[in-house]
Amino acid sequence: xxxxxxxxxxxxxxxxxxxxxxxxxxxxxxxxxxxxxxxxxxxxxxxxxxxxxxxxxxxxxxxxxxxxxxxxxxxxxxxxxxxxxxxxxxxxxxxxxxxxxxxxxxxxxxxxxxxxxxxxxxxxxxxxxxxxxxxxxxxxxxxxxxxxxxxxxxxxxxxxxxxxxxxxxxxxxxxxxxxxxxxxxxxxxxxxxxxxxxxxxxxxxxxxxxxxxxxxxxxxxxxxxxx
Ligand SMILES: [Ca+2]
Ligand SMILES: [Ca+2]
Numbered sequence: 001x002x003x004x005x006x007x008x009x010x011x012x013x014x015x016x017x018x019x020x021x022x023x024x025x026x027x028x029x030x031x032x033x034x035x036x037x038x039x040x041x042x043x044x045x046x047x048x049x050x051x052x053x054x055x056x057x058x059x060x061x062x063x064x065x066x067x068x069x070x071x072x073x074x075x076x077x078x079x080x081x082x083x084x085x086x087x088x089x090x091x092x093x094x095x096x097x098x099x100x101x102x103x104x105x106x107x108x109x110x111x112x113x114x115x116x117x118x119x120x121x122x123x124x125x126x127x128x129x130x131x132x133x134x135x136x137x138x139x140x141x142x143x144x145x146x147x148x149x150x151x152x153x154x155x156x157x158x159x160x161x162x163x164x165x166x167x168x169x170x171x172x173x174x175x176x177x178x179x180x181x182x183x184x185x186x187x188x189x190x191x192x193x194x195x196x197x198x199x200x201x202x203x204x205x206x207x208x209x210x211x212x213x214x215x216x217x218x219x220x221x222x223x224x225x226x227x
Contacts, residue, residue: 048163049161049162049163050160050162050163050222050223051158051159051160051161051222051223051224051225052158052159052160052162052164052167052220052221052222052223053156053157053158053220053221053222053223054156054157054158054159054167054171054218054219054220055156055218055219055220055221056091056154056155056156056171056216056217056218056219057216057217057218057219058091058154058214058215058216059088059214059215059216059217060212060213060214060215061212061213061215062210062211062212062213063079063210063211064208064209064210064211065077065209066206066207066208066209067185067206067207067209068204068205068206068207069113069185069186069187069189069204069205069207070187070189070203070204071187071188071189071203071204072186072187072188072189073186073187074184074185074186074187075184075185075207076118076182076183076184076185077095077182077183077184077185077209077211078180078181078182079093079095079180079181079182079211079213080179080180080181081093081122081177081178081179081181081213082178083178084215087217088215088216088217089148089149089171089172089173089215089216089217089218090148090149090173090176090177090213090214090215090216091147091148091149091152091154091173091214091215091216092145092146092147092148092149092152092213092214093145093146093148093177093181093211093212093213093214094143094144094145094146094211094212095115095143095144095181095183095209095210095211095212096141096143096209096210096212097113097115097133097141097142097143097183097185097207097208097209098140098141098207098208099111099113099133099135099140099141099205099206099207099208100135100136100140100206101134101135101136101190101202101205102136103191103201103202103205104190104191104192104201104202105192105201106192108190108192109190109191109192109202110134110135110136110137110190111134111135111136111187111188111189111190111202111205112132112133112134112135112187112188112190113132113133113135113141113142113185113186113187113188113205113207114130114131114132114185114186114188115129115130115131115132115142115144115183115184115185115186116128116129116130116183116184116186117129117130117144117181117182117183117184118182118183118184119146119181119182121179121180121181121182122176122177122178122179122180122181123175123176123177123178123179124148124174124176124177125176126146126148126176126177127146129144129146131143131144135205141207141208144183146177148173148174148176148177149171149172149173149216152171152214152216154214154216158223160223164220167218167220168218168220171216171218177213181211185207185209187204187205187207189202189203189204189205190202191203
């Protein structure tokens with residue numbers, strides 16, 4: 001039986017088309033089914049291997065405050081990070097401190113600040129950080145960042161030969177990062193001598209403080225090669 005025998009009547013053509021459609025649909029059906037069951041069923045097929053697209057749906061919660069500090073004065077900035085749904089993890093927590101000293105009449109005498117964290121009120125084992133920065137010259141102030149989920153970037157990617165449960169265990173905050181994040185900010189005010197002895201030209205500086213916590217939900221979808 002050659003191809004001509006298969007297509008010599010309209011009825012045979014219909015049968016042939018139906019057969020080819022079934023041959024194409026059958027493997028696709030069984031390729032999709034495990035992932036559909038895995039998405040909906042408890043446990044399901046989430047341990048089966050495949051090709052996946054991994055995306056991070058982010059939600060950022062911020063706190064901003066501005067403080068005015070004199071020379072040597074310290075402000076404790078506190079950021080309370082709350083627990084979310086179990087499907088939501090914390091990517092990272094950061095603090096950005098900026099300042100712009102324009103109180104001095106000429107160059108030099110730029111103010112600066114130091115920051116020191118106190119993470120004793122945060123769940124998990126995070127290292128304290130210190131940072132400092134000048135209040136001018138374009139790159140003003142300083143920032144600190146802690147990854148609560150190790151190596152978090154928020155960049156989506158595709159991966160093959162792995163399972164949903166392996167991807168989920170890679171992107172996990174371990175339930176840590178909850179509590180009071182504290183950074184003490186200490187100002188170092190630099191002032192040129194005033195025209196009158198004892199007169200102070202620059203006595204303080206404003207500091208803009210922004211905290212961010214990036215929460216995320218994993219979105220894992222199957223990838224099919226349509227050749
Ligand atoms: Ca100054
Ligand atoms: Ca100043």
